[in-house]
Amino acid sequence: MTRLLVPFILLALAAPAQEPFSGESAYKLTAEVVALGPRPPGSAAARKMHALIVDKLRGWGWQVEEDAFTANTPIGRLPMKNIIARRPGTQGGRMLVVSGHTDTKKLAINFVGANDAGSSTGFLLELARIFRSARLKHDLVLVFFDGEEAIRDWSATDSLYGSRRLAARWLKENTLSRIEALINVDMIGDKDLVLLRESYSSEPLQRLIWSIAREFGYGRHFGNTGWAVEDDHVPFLKLGVRAVNLIDFDYGPNNSWWHTDEDTMDKLSPKSFEIVGKVVVEALKRLDR
Numbered sequence: 001m002t003r004l005l006v007p008f009i010l011l012a013l014a015a016p017a018q019e020p021f022s023g024e025s026a027y028k029l030t031a032e033v034v035a036l037g038p039r040p041p042g043s044a045a046a047r048k049m050h051a052l053i054v055d056k057l058r059g060w061g062w063q064v065e066e067d068a069f070t071a072n073t074p075i076g077r078l079p080m081k082n083i084i085a086r087r088p089g090t091q092g093g094r095m096l097v098v099s100g101h102t103d104t105k106k107l108a109i110n111f112v113g114a115n116d117a118g119s120s121t122g123f124l125l126e127l128a129r130i131f132r133s134a135r136l137k138h139d140l141v142l143v144f145f146d147g148e149e150a151i152r153d154w155s156a157t158d159s160l161y162g163s164r165r166l167a168a169r170w171l172k173e174n175t176l177s178r179i180e181a182l183i184n185v186d187m188i189g190d191k192d193l194v195l196l197r198e199s200y201s202s203e204p205l206q207r208l209i210w211s212i213a214r215e216f217g218y219g220r221h222f223g224n225t226g227w228a229v230e231d232d233h234v235p236f237l238k239l240g241v242r243a244v245n246l247i248d249f250d251y252g253p254n255n256s257w258w259h260t261d262e263d264t265m266d267k268l269s270p271k272s273f274e275i276v277g278k279v280v281v282e283a284l285k286r287l288d289r
């Protein structure tokens, strides 16, 4: 009897309850990516980053799809890659999606993009790490977009390359109708974290997230000023997907660190990652009911 019980006890220990979202870990994962240097589409550093992301995801047991494509940009055709990670749910059918971009804006300066887009990359990787042993009812899908940034100047055709591609593909494949909710994150690592009440976002989904934040005592980080920010959630919203964008668009004095060589790791805080992470994990749990 005792002998038989031992394997069961070991099995129970080997499958622990889900770990909490760690801001420290998300920060470290972000630092790993940022250390590669500027990561604009088609660069050697971007390729290294994609390999790093895929390695970590596979190591944590995720199903990984590398969707490589060529984008027509104002400077010619550029290779890009979306990475789509999936953990099948216990009931299947419906999907919860968390997304963010990995590319840094192509600039003539040494732009390492710690917050934009290191933070979204590190954030998604931390989600992948903590959900490696946990299962939801719905499929959990993490999307690492390439080509969010304009290669030259922001326009309908020069921006959101990765999300426009995936939204169109998932429409064709009948995947969009399976999405319960899509939560996009962008620039969530700032020490001085105040998320915008972004106004393209689906209101009920935003209300759910803001109310969880208040419950957790994080109300002051989830602001009440809102304007519309075109980001990777928009191509999905346009096709009827319930989607929200979590973005802090006030980075440094008068947003002066945004898209400059001031966007470095010292401007970020593990605490900010943790605030957003805890709220997103709770939102996923409630949306999974």
Ligand SMILES: [Zn+2]
Pocket (backbone or CB within 6 Å): 105, 116, 149, 259
């Ligand atoms: Zn940007």
